[in-house]
Amino acid sequence: MALWVKENFKKELVKLQSYKSKCYKEALEEIFLKLDELMESPAGQRRLMELQSQSEGGFGDSGKSFAGCTSTVILVTRTEVICANAGDSRTVLARGGRAKDMSEDHKPDNPGELSRIQRSGGFVEEGRVNGMLALSRALGDFEYKNNSSLPARDQAVSAFPDVRIEPLDPQTQFVLLACDGIWDVKSSQEAVDFLMTKLYRGNFSQRRTL
Numbered sequence: 001m002a003l004w005v006k007e008n009f010k011k012e013l014v015k016l017q018s019y020k021s022k023c024y025k026e027a028l029e030e031i032f033l034k035l036d037e038l039m040e041s042p043a044g045q046r047r048l049m050e051l052q053s054q055s056e057g058g059f060g061d062s063g064k065s066f067a068g069c070t071s072t073v074i075l076v077t078r079t080e081v082i083c084a085n086a087g088d089s090r091t092v093l094a095r096g097g098r099a100k101d102m103s104e105d106h107k108p109d110n111p112g113e114l115s116r117i118q119r120s121g122g123f124v125e126e127g128r129v130n131g132m133l134a135l136s137r138a139l140g141d142f143e144y145k146n147n148s149s150l151p152a153r154d155q156a157v158s159a160f161p162d163v164r165i166e167p168l169d170p171q172t173q174f175v176l177l178a179c180d181g182i183w184d185v186k187s188s189q190e191a192v193d194f195l196m197t198k199l200y201r202g203n204f205s206q207r208r209t210l
Helices: 002-013 024-040 042-052 111-119 188-198
Strands: 071-076 080-086 090-095 098-101 162-167 172-178
Touching: 002 024, 002 042, 002 071, 024 042, 024 071, 024 080, 024 162, 071 090, 071 172, 080 090, 080 172, 090 188, 098 188, 172 188
Parallel strands: none
Antiparallel strands: 071 080, 080 162, 090 098, 090 172
C-alpha cells in the first residue's frame, strides 16, 4: 500500500486544479481522498495486487485490497511549510532548537476521533477501531470505510488529513517526518534534540542531508 501511495501521490497531486491554483491546503485535503478513490478502481486494485504479490495477505476473498497505510507529508513554499497528515505518523518542525508539532497522532481514543468512529457505527475497544486497528485515519483499510450513508471523510477510519501551516522563517531549521515507532519511544522534543546533537553536533550552520 505504501509503495502504491509513493508511486501516485505526487503524480496525482500536480493534476489537481487546486494545486495548479496554489490552493495548497485544499489540494492536500483533496489528494488524500482522491488516492482512496483511485485505489478502489480496477486499475488501482490490479497495481496493488502486483505490489503485494510477494507478501502474504492484504487481499480479501473478493480480491479487494484490505491493506492500509498512514501518510504524513509536507509541501514547502517560499514562505510556508504545509503539513498534511492522516494516521499516527508525525511531522515535527524544529525552530530555534524547539520542537513544533505539525500533526496530530490519530489514535482511536482521541476525543474527536472517537466521536467520528461512533457516529459512523463503529466502536473503540482497547484503543483500537472495532477492537482491531490501532489508528483512526489511514489510506486504504477499506473494511472500516463501508458506511454507505456517510461521505468518505466521515467513515470510521478516514483518509481525510489534518493540514497545518507554519511560516518558513530564519529560525526554521529542519522538519522531521517519522512513523509511530519513533514516537512510541521519543517525544517530539527528544527527537529534535537527538538530531541537533547527533546529526548537526550542536551547530546547525553545518547543514547535512539525511
